Amino acid sequence: MVIKVLGSGCKNCSNLEENVKKALTELSMQADVVKVTDFADIARYNALKTPALVIDEKLVSFGKVNDVNEIKSFLA
Amino acid sequence: MFQLIADTLVYDWMALNASEHWVEALHFFIYDSLKIGFLVIFVISFMGVVNSYFPVDKVRDFLTNKKLYGLEHLLASGFGAITPFCSCSSIPLFIGFLKGGIPLGVTLSFLITSPLVNEVAVVLFLGIFGIKITIIYAVAGILVGAVVGFALSKLGLEEHLEEWVKDQLKEKFRQAAIKDSRSFKQRIPEIKADAISTFKRIMPYVIGGVAIGGLMHGFIPAGYFEQYMGKGNYFAVPISVLLAIPMYSSASGVIPVIQSLVAKGIPIGTAMAFMMAVVGLSLPEALLLKRVMKLKLVAIYFGAVGISIVVLGYVFNFIL
Numbered sequence: 001m002v003i004k005v006l007g008s009g010c011k012n013c014s015n016l017e018e019n020v021k022k023a024l025t026e027l028s029m030q031a032d033v034v035k036v037t038d039f040a041d042i043a044r045y046n047a048l049k050t051p052a053l054v055i056d057e058k059l060v061s062f063g064k065v066n067d068v069n070e071i072k073s074f075l076a
Numbered sequence: 077m078f079q080l081i082a083d084t085l086v087y088d089w090m091a092l093n094a095s096e097h098w099v100e101a102l103h104f105f106i107y108d109s110l111k112i113g114f115l116v117i118f119v120i121s122f123m124g125v126v127n128s129y130f131p132v133d134k135v136r137d138f139l140t141n142k143k144l145y146g147l148e149h150l151l152a153s154g155f156g157a158i159t160p161f162c163s164c165s166s167i168p169l170f171i172g173f174l175k176g177g178i179p180l181g182v183t184l185s186f187l188i189t190s191p192l193v194n195e196v197a198v199v200l201f202l203g204i205f206g207i208k209i210t211i212i213y214a215v216a217g218i219l220v221g222a223v224v225g226f227a228l229s230k231l232g233l234e235e236h237l238e239e240w241v242k243d244q245l246k247e248k249f250r251q252a253a254i255k256d257s258r259s260f261k262q263r264i265p266e267i268k269a270d271a272i273s274t275f276k277r278i279m280p281y282v283i284g285g286v287a288i289g290g291l292m293h294g295f296i297p298a299g300y301f302e303q304y305m306g307k308g309n310y311f312a313v314p315i316s317v318l319l320a321i322p323m324y325s326s327a328s329g330v331i332p333v334i335q336s337l338v339a340k341g342i343p344i345g346t347a348m349a350f351m352m353a354v355v356g357l358s359l360p361e362a363l364l365l366k367r368v369m370k371l372k373l374v375a376i377y378f379g380a381v382g383i384s385i386v387v388l389g390y391v392f393n394f395i396l
Binding site: 010011012015039040042043044046047048049050063064065067 | 168171367
């Protein structure tokens with residue numbers, strides 16, 4: 001599984017990345033967490049606002065920092 | 077209130093003589109830093125809340141489905157004014173709008189106004205020039221976006237988008253609605269994180285700008301610049317627009333300096349044109365746009381915005 005955190009490196013993007021990692025630990029799952037900071041790449045996923053979350057090339061959320069529980073529901 | 081704090085601090089506690097230049101400069105510095113700092117905190121928090129609830133996808137769908145005889149440019153431009161400007165979101169929004177089927181001209185109206193009328197510029201204007209000038213500035217900025225976007229829509233510029241953007245547009249657009257049903261309380265941490273980082277980023281420039289402004293306020297005689305850059309000098313507007321282009325990174329420091337320049341004789345129209353050019357025509361933004369547009373379109377875009385700003389500067393010098 002590949003999880004991408006889209007965003008330019010702002011505080012909220014790194015918060016989202018941390019939550020993703022926590023969710024993975026709590027579910028004892030393994031996944032590659034990739035940061036996508038390039039605007040062109042962010043645009044490719046149709047994310048209108050950052051931070052955004054892409055799981056296996058599918059945009060699941062944008063414009064918010066998802067909490068750990070919500071990320072777990074995306075991963076389940 | 078801020079006047080009172082500054083008075084007490086400078087004249088009572090420090091017991092300084094109000095007639096000395098450097099005391100006047102110090103008083104100005106304390107008063108303006110307090111007032112602007114307070115306003116910045118208030119406005120960026122408020123805009124953070126607005127932004128958190130603002131349904132960008134709904135706006136996109138609305139603009140896609142409506143044919144409003146040119147009025148859609150005004151709507152897109154107004155939308156650009158209320159979205160917080162951040163270069164990190166303007167390019168994804170630009171592509172997102174185009175992919176959603178919004179015409180290039182309408183999307184450009186959005187893109188032009190987004191930096192031109194942004195929350196930081198507005199709050200600084202409010203703190204420094206007062207409500208009337210701020211409203212005139214905001215309305216003028218929205219009109220520039222609407223008019224330039226409308227004019228550019230007539231030129232058929234789609235072919236000047238970068239190839240990868242054109243490829244993206246060929247793809248069928250589909251996206252399931254993503255709902256955000258969080259409560260206000262749940263949103264607070266990320267609104268706070270955003271507001272704090274904006275505050276930290278701009279305050280050093282604001283303080284620096286106010287300090288320079290304070291020195292000019294205290295030491296340069298009133299009307300000093302009138303002889304060089306007064307209304308009689310017709311080149312003053314275009315020159316100040318050109319001077320503004322490299323100043324983007326320090327936009328929040330420039331406005332307090334402008335205030336002192338206006339107090340010392342620079343006409344308000346020239347000052348406003350300069351301000352608009354500082355935030356609206358920046359090299360970092362040009363580089364960003366170059367990622368999605370070919371050089372020719374970037375040049376047309378900047379040329380058109382620059383010319384409208386110069387025209388506005390003359391108009392304001394004439395009417396204000």
